[in-house]
Amino acid sequence: MRIRIGRRAAQAAVVGAMSLGMVGLATGGAQAAGPGGNEACPSNAVCLYYNSPEYGWGSWENFSPGQHGLNLSLFRFTHTGNGSGYNVVIAMHAASIVNNTDHFVNVYVPAGYYVHYGAGYAGNLNTAYNWDVAMDT
Helix, strand or coil, rough: CCCCCCCCHHHHHHHHHHHHHHHHHHHCCCCCCCCCHHEEEECCCCCCCCCCCCCCCEEEEEEECCCCEHHHHECCCCCCCCCCCCEECCCCCEEEEEEECCEEEECCCCCCCEEEECCCCCCEEEEHHCCCCCCCC
Protein backbone atom coordinates (compact mmCIF):
# COMPACT_ATOMS: atom_id res chain seq x y z
CA MET A 1 0.00 0.00 0.00
CA ARG A 2 1.36 3.38 -0.97
CA ILE A 3 0.47 6.57 0.86
CA ARG A 4 0.53 9.80 -1.08
CA ILE A 5 0.71 13.24 0.39
CA GLY A 6 0.51 16.46 -1.52
CA ARG A 7 3.46 18.76 -2.12
CA ARG A 8 2.22 21.40 0.35
CA ALA A 9 1.67 18.80 3.07
CA ALA A 10 5.17 17.42 2.50
CA GLN A 11 6.69 20.89 2.64
CA ALA A 12 4.80 21.68 5.85
CA ALA A 13 6.01 18.41 7.40
CA VAL A 14 9.63 19.19 6.51
CA VAL A 15 9.38 22.76 7.85
CA GLY A 16 7.72 21.47 11.03
CA ALA A 17 10.40 18.83 11.58
CA MET A 18 13.17 21.36 11.00
CA SER A 19 11.54 23.80 13.44
CA LEU A 20 11.31 21.14 16.14
CA GLY A 21 14.94 20.21 15.53
CA MET A 22 16.03 23.82 15.95
CA VAL A 23 14.05 24.15 19.19
CA GLY A 24 15.82 21.02 20.46
CA LEU A 25 19.19 22.50 19.56
CA ALA A 26 18.34 25.79 21.20
CA THR A 27 17.20 24.29 24.50
CA GLY A 28 18.83 20.86 24.71
CA GLY A 29 22.22 21.91 26.06
CA ALA A 30 21.43 25.45 27.01
CA GLN A 31 23.15 26.67 30.13
CA ALA A 32 23.27 30.05 31.76
CA ALA A 33 26.28 32.20 31.12
CA GLY A 34 28.52 32.70 34.11
CA PRO A 35 29.18 36.16 35.51
CA GLY A 36 31.74 38.50 34.02
CA GLY A 37 33.99 41.21 35.37
CA ASN A 38 35.12 40.92 38.98
CA GLU A 39 32.65 38.05 39.56
CA ALA A 40 34.06 35.82 36.78
CA CYS A 41 35.03 32.30 37.80
CA PRO A 42 38.59 31.38 36.72
CA SER A 43 39.05 28.72 34.06
CA ASN A 44 39.44 25.14 35.36
CA ALA A 45 37.84 26.09 38.69
CA VAL A 46 34.54 25.59 40.50
CA CYS A 47 33.00 28.71 42.06
CA LEU A 48 30.20 29.01 44.58
CA TYR A 49 28.30 32.30 44.74
CA TYR A 50 26.29 33.93 47.50
CA ASN A 51 23.47 35.10 45.19
CA SER A 52 21.51 33.61 42.33
CA PRO A 53 22.30 34.88 38.82
CA GLU A 54 19.07 36.88 38.73
CA TYR A 55 20.26 38.79 41.83
CA GLY A 56 23.74 39.59 40.55
CA TRP A 57 25.76 36.51 41.69
CA GLY A 58 27.41 38.35 44.62
CA SER A 59 30.52 37.41 46.57
CA TRP A 60 32.13 34.13 45.65
CA GLU A 61 34.83 31.57 46.36
CA ASN A 62 36.71 29.38 43.87
CA PHE A 63 38.00 25.82 44.30
CA SER A 64 40.52 23.76 42.34
CA PRO A 65 39.35 20.50 40.78
CA GLY A 66 40.16 17.14 42.38
CA GLN A 67 39.23 17.98 45.97
CA HIS A 68 36.91 15.58 47.78
CA GLY A 69 34.73 16.05 50.84
CA LEU A 70 35.30 19.79 51.17
CA ASN A 71 33.56 20.89 54.37
CA LEU A 72 32.02 24.16 53.25
CA SER A 73 31.65 25.41 56.83
CA LEU A 74 35.43 25.94 56.78
CA PHE A 75 35.29 28.38 53.86
CA ARG A 76 33.98 31.91 53.36
CA PHE A 77 33.04 34.00 50.34
CA THR A 78 36.28 35.97 50.07
CA HIS A 79 35.98 37.50 46.59
CA THR A 80 33.89 40.65 46.82
CA GLY A 81 31.86 40.47 43.60
CA ASN A 82 29.00 42.92 44.08
CA GLY A 83 29.59 42.86 47.85
CA SER A 84 26.57 40.86 48.96
CA GLY A 85 27.58 37.94 51.17
CA TYR A 86 31.21 39.00 51.52
CA ASN A 87 32.99 37.01 54.27
CA VAL A 88 29.88 34.90 55.02
CA VAL A 89 30.48 31.17 55.70
CA ILE A 90 29.70 29.23 52.51
CA ALA A 91 27.90 26.26 54.11
CA MET A 92 24.12 26.73 53.92
CA HIS A 93 24.55 30.09 52.13
CA ALA A 94 25.59 29.33 48.52
CA ALA A 95 22.87 30.01 45.97
CA SER A 96 24.65 29.37 42.67
CA ILE A 97 27.61 27.62 41.08
CA VAL A 98 29.85 27.91 38.03
CA ASN A 99 31.62 24.71 37.01
CA ASN A 100 34.48 25.71 34.71
CA THR A 101 35.97 22.20 34.73
CA ASP A 102 35.57 19.31 32.31
CA HIS A 103 33.83 16.99 34.79
CA PHE A 104 30.88 16.76 37.18
CA VAL A 105 30.93 18.46 40.57
CA ASN A 106 28.91 17.10 43.50
CA VAL A 107 27.38 19.35 46.15
CA TYR A 108 26.19 17.52 49.27
CA VAL A 109 23.13 18.51 51.31
CA PRO A 110 22.26 17.66 54.96
CA ALA A 111 19.73 15.02 53.90
CA GLY A 112 22.67 12.80 52.92
CA TYR A 113 22.53 13.01 49.13
CA TYR A 114 24.37 15.08 46.56
CA VAL A 115 23.46 17.02 43.44
CA HIS A 116 25.52 16.73 40.22
CA TYR A 117 26.50 19.83 38.25
CA GLY A 118 27.90 19.07 34.81
CA ALA A 119 30.94 20.54 33.12
CA GLY A 120 30.24 24.10 32.03
CA TYR A 121 27.16 24.53 34.22
CA ALA A 122 26.50 28.07 35.43
CA GLY A 123 23.37 28.84 37.41
CA ASN A 124 21.35 28.18 40.54
CA LEU A 125 22.17 25.34 42.89
CA ASN A 126 18.51 24.28 42.57
CA THR A 127 17.84 21.55 45.17
CA ALA A 128 21.08 22.41 47.00
CA TYR A 129 20.22 26.14 47.09
CA ASN A 130 21.25 27.49 50.52
CA TRP A 131 21.36 23.86 51.70
CA ASP A 132 24.95 22.98 50.85
CA VAL A 133 27.36 21.41 53.34
CA ALA A 134 30.17 19.74 51.36
CA MET A 135 31.51 19.46 47.83
CA ASP A 136 33.64 17.24 45.58
CA THR A 137 35.33 19.16 42.77
